[in-house]
Amino acid sequence: MGGGGGRTEAIMREIASLRAQRDELDRRIRFFESQLRVGVGAVTAASPTTTTLPSSLSAKPDAMGSHAAAGDGGGATPDMIGRYRRHLLLPEFGVQGQRKLSRSSVLVVGAGGLGSPVAMHLAACGVGCLGIVDSDDVELGNIHRQVIHIEAYIGHPKVKSAAAACRAINSSVKVMEYRLKLKPKVALDIVRQYDIVIDATNCVTSRYMLSDCCVLLNKPLISGSAFGLEGQLTVYNHNGSPCYRCLFPNPSVSTGYQSCSDNGVLGVVPGVIGCLQALELIKVATGVGEPLCGRMLLFDALSSRFKTVRRRSSSCMVCGENPSFTQHVFMMFDYDNFTKSSESSSKPTPRLNLLPENARVSCREYKRVLDAGKPHLLLDVRLAHHFQIASIPRSLNIPLPDLEKKLPLLQQALNKAPAEASRGGERKQFPLPLYVVSRGGSDSQVAVAVLRENGFLYASDIAGGLEAWAAEADPNFLVYW
Numbered sequence: 432m433g434g435g436g437g438r439t440e441a442i443m444r445e446i447a448s449l450r451a452q453r454d455e456l457d458r459r460i461r462f463f464e465s466q467l468r469v470g471v472g473a474v475t476a477a478s479p480t481t482t483t484l485p486s487s488l489s490a491k492p493d494a495m496g497s498h499a500a501a502g503d504g505g506g507a508t509p510d511m512i513g514r515y516r517r518h519l520l521l522p523e524f525g526v527q528g529q530r531k532l533s534r535s536s537v538l539v540v541g542a543g544g545l546g547s548p549v550a551m552h553l554a555a556c557g558v559g560c561l562g563i564v565d566s567d568d569v570e571l572g573n574i575h576r577q578v579i580h581i582e583a584y585i586g587h588p589k590v591k592s593a594a595a596a597c598r599a600i601n602s603s604v605k606v607m608e609y610r611l612k613l614k615p616k617v618a619l620d621i622v623r624q625y626d627i628v629i630d631a632t633n634c635v636t637s638r639y640m641l642s643d644c645c646v647l648l649n650k651p652l653i654s655g656s657a658f659g660l661e662g663q664l665t666v667y668n669h670n671g672s673p674c675y676r677c678l679f680p681n682p683s684v685s686t687g688y689q690s691c692s693d694n695g696v697l698g699v700v701p702g703v704i705g706c707l708q709a710l711e712l713i714k715v716a717t718g719v720g721e722p723l724c725g726r727m728l729l730f731d732a733l734s735s736r737f738k739t740v741r742r743r744s745s746s747c748m749v750c751g752e753n754p755s756f757t758q759h760v761f762m763m764f765d766y767d768n769f770t771k772s773s774e775s776s777s778k779p780t781p782r783l784n785l786l787p788e789n790a791r792v793s794c795r796e797y798k799r800v801l802d803a804g805k806p807h808l809l810l811d812v813r814l815a816h817h818f819q820i821a822s823i824p825r826s827l828n829i830p831l832p833d834l835e836k837k838l839p840l841l842q843q844a845l846n847k848a849p850a851e852a853s854r855g856g857e858r859k860q861f862p863l864p865l866y867v868v869s870r871g872g873s874d875s876q877v878a879v880a881v882l883r884e885n886g887f888l889y890a891s892d893i894a895g896g897l898e899a900w901a902a903e904a905d906p907n908f909l910v911y912w
């Protein structure tokens with residue numbers, strides 16, 4: 432069943448991939464047909480393209496025939512009325528607002544949970560040019576929040592999937608694809624081509640880099656973040672608003688920004704923040720309304736409560752009165768080192784190494800203990816909701832934060848375990864070996880140190896934790912991170 436199931440799945444995946452390719456071709460055919468109907472000459476320039484390093488390509492919405500045809504002094508074009516009549520009927524917005532939108536170029540950095548609603552709304556509302564930056568591929572485990580992607584694109588680049596969706600929504604928008612990780616050396620060239628930047632990376636390293644870049648190039652930056660059940664939103668570097676470094680000069684202050692892969696996130700939370708980022712973009716691009724400049728909006732999903740806090744700084748090295756941050760400094764700046772976080776939020780955190788060798792066993796050694804049925808107790812120190820997702824059978828869960836106060840419970844379990852083992856014919860062993868496991872092997876080391884201090888001298892850490900266990904000892908372990 433297992434082998435046949437895998438083959439069926441591979442065939443289904445192939446079918447889905449072929450269908451996606453067919454849809455992409457259909458979409459391109461429709462695009463060119465629509466260009467013929469509108470009678471635009473610049474079909475080639477406006478055609479959707481895949482661009483990896485387009486530093487020389489203009490991101491200006493110059494090829495948008497339908498938009499440009501609106502003219503300077505005239506009213507709405509038939510295409511504008513056809514697509515955006517509900518916008519035109521808004522007295523605050525009207526033809527002027529729509530025309531400004533159609534002439535704007537926006538760079539969306541990140542095509543994930545935040546970037547999904549941002550890109551879809553910006554395509555739908557008719558910005559002139561939409562650049563999308565992302566280096567990752569579509570994964571099944573991310574679609575719950577990255578709603579621009581569909582199963583047919585699993586394993587394909589996110590920029591390709593997101594761009595196809597945007598073009599399918601609105602073929603008159605010029606969509607640029609940048610399949611890369613935005614680094615200082617290319618950031619200036621790419622960001623320079625756009626009017627407004629949206630930070631949808633949900634990554635603190637990129638947040639500093641994009642903020643510095645936008646200050647240097649004088650571009651408004653609409654920044655959002657979403658973790659767990661909370662979100663944040665603000666507009667940096669626009670109408671006198673501060674930059675990211677004004678608010679967080681030191682990365683350690685922003686430790687609240689963590690990775691979704693570590694902490695989980697409810698899919699609609701980045702959805703809410705992403706929609707609000709699209710709204711701020713519309714306000715900044717058109718001058719309609721009051722963007723979130725100098726204010727930060729905080730969203731609490733559990734209570735459905737929004738509040739805004741005003742933040743202001745005086746001495747900022749990037750945007751302050753005496754800035755020391757030049758384009759040259761920017762190009763040389765080591766953002767990864769500065770924020771001490773990995774480039775990819777999905778990479779595991781660096782390992783601790785605080786125990787002596789004799790206090791640790793490899794996951795293969797532990798597997799031999801388990802396979803031989805040797806009496807022992809396995810303590811899993813992950814938080815309860817992680818333990819409930821997947822665990823090694825017959826392990827005891829005491830989360831690390833509760834360990835010290837639950838030592839009596841552990842002692843009780845140790846006292847009970849040998850009796851069970853003796854029924855299998857083994858002689859009782861005292862003290863019973865105690866193995867400790869966590870997800871990545873760091874918390875378990877802390878736990879073993881605590882246990883040894885408290886008299887549990889035979890406690891051993893399973894090196895590398897469940898991540899190593901799944902990779903080296905048990906390929907069937909349900910990897911959920």
Ligand SMILES: [Zn+2]
Nearest residue numbers: 674677747750
């Ligand atoms: Zn600043």
